[in-house]
Amino acid sequence: MIESTLDRARAGDGEAFRELTEPYRRELQVHCYRILGSVQDAEDTVQETLLAAWRGLGGFRERASVRAWLYRIATNRCLNALRDTGRRPRPAQPARRPLDVPEPTRRSEPAWFEPYPDALLEDLPDTAPGPEARYETREALALSFVAGLQHLPPRQRAVLVLRDVLGFPAAEVADLLDSSGVSVNSALQRARTALGGERPARDRERAPLPRSPRERELVGRFVDALENSDVDRLVALLTEDAWLTMPPEPLAYQGPTAIAGFYQALPWWGGQALRLLPTRANGQPAFGSYLLDPHSPIAHAYGLVVLTLEGDRISSVTRFGDNGLFPLFGLPRTLRDL
Template sequence: MAAETWQDGEAVLARARAGDGDAFRELTEPYRRELQLHCYRILGSLQDAEDLLQETLLAAWRGLDGYQERASVRTWLYRIATNRCLNALRAGQRRPARPETMTALPEPSRRPAEPAWLEPYPEPLLGELPDQEPGPEARYEAREAVSLAFVVGLQQLVPRQRAVLVLRDVLGFRAAEVAAMLGTTANAVHLALRRARAVLDAALPGQDRERAPLPGSAEERRVVDAFARAFEAGDVAALVELLTGDARLTMPPLEATYEGVPAVADFLRTVVFADGRSYVLRGLRANGQPAFALYRRDRGSSIAHAHGVMVLGLAGGRVGDMTRFVDNGLLGAFGMARSLREG
């Protein structure tokens, strides 16, 4: 059976090299979604990831004659995708202009030197990933390696370190394989990986936090439902009761970060719910985490307008991170409308 499978693969590759587009799609289709997720981890942007996936497939199509079969098709595609992502990051042309900072914001707890440009990853796309175990060198569980905190942490790394850490610790490629993909040495890979791990460990939420409840569990539903009720009611006190002591609120790509219950509570009172503002929440999932499409109500109207996407990072039975993405254009990736009519 193994021999037949190998022979079938060789036949598909030969047809693709002869210019058969259907054969090329058969060769690459099993890897499309995981390659897109790979690009997303490195770039932090769903749209950029889709663009780079298309560039990767086009480069693979044009470069089939140069594929020497020393590595699997999957490894060969990862090499192309990784280097395309690194080229895009070096070019620095895929980041839109920073949005204007909202007026009258409270003084943030801190301002990052370079705010990460980041977008959430819709849950339905994760459901399209093939069931494939990571390589033996993998360090992170699949659930952890797609979390928003993890992707945010990756954006703090220089491009080459991002690629090395994802290829080694997430996908489990061996050091020699990563070196071949990046055109470097195994020693250079080990050095970059040590530095990347140190930066990432410092960027991730406190290690003393409880683990998040399992997706879809009764505990997760309890926390998420309580959060939604309190938010729609504008009940800051109830929201505060749901927060961890080191809770954090961010709004990528705005520079401000609010850390700790007092800072987050002040932001909720003085900005989010100021002047009687109220909202409608619609449940989503992003990056393996509970999320909401936010809609702000118009006074005296039954219409509520898009107000971004919020992703929650849970720790035990509490909310540790509130990440509100200010770009309303993201709602389309989740199949959500730009406005709602209530009643």
């Protein structure tokens, strides 16, 4: 009889274990990212998941698939990580001089999360969600969806991702979380309500296709307006209800007038001192932004900007001030010889 990959892995064959688990590695990272909101935390959790799976392989009784078993371990590791970070504050960001900016449209509860580089999605297996999934893959990676998840309690977050994103049946989710079907359904309904309704918003279906000529044209106009400090052209690109947010800062600006007022209050505005370098995050166009050094031909990292598009307009501008994100996106810390 030919020995199976699982049998060889149980016997201590590391190559067989990698053969067994590697097909799920990237999707597990994306799963952990949705729950944790951090690329690095997600990667650390996947490493812990694979180590726990290797150590616990002898106890795997094949009542579920290897994939479901790995999701069980990964989800519970995520919940443990969220409990730990709930007890221990995140390291403070480097202090920055407060900006003299206009009063925001809204001050919201801060939500800490990071964008996810599209480059890491290139080797993601094209696995269709289960029949009970309610979100398409693109919707379930959208920055707005990930941001919304971070406001949910950890268990609701996990249940919603397992049920509505991955399409696991309720009974299987209950087994994954060592819970009851009633508890899972209750958590799911509360999570759906908190995210704003029974069905996900479909506005992004009206957005230009990724990397299409329509998207490139709209994004190019945004770059041109910002790099030239042209407030009229910037305003013309925004939807009437567009938002500018800067997580984890609690400041949010809505509408072209408020957003334009924010940009015009920045010290560099009007000096054509900004440069934008394209990348992609969460399936959306994004940029590393750089401020020119007034004393040398160098521009320094000045945060990552992610755009949400709707039709031929921009419905959201999300700015992340952590320059430590740049290496994840293959972006340099400085631009030279400008």
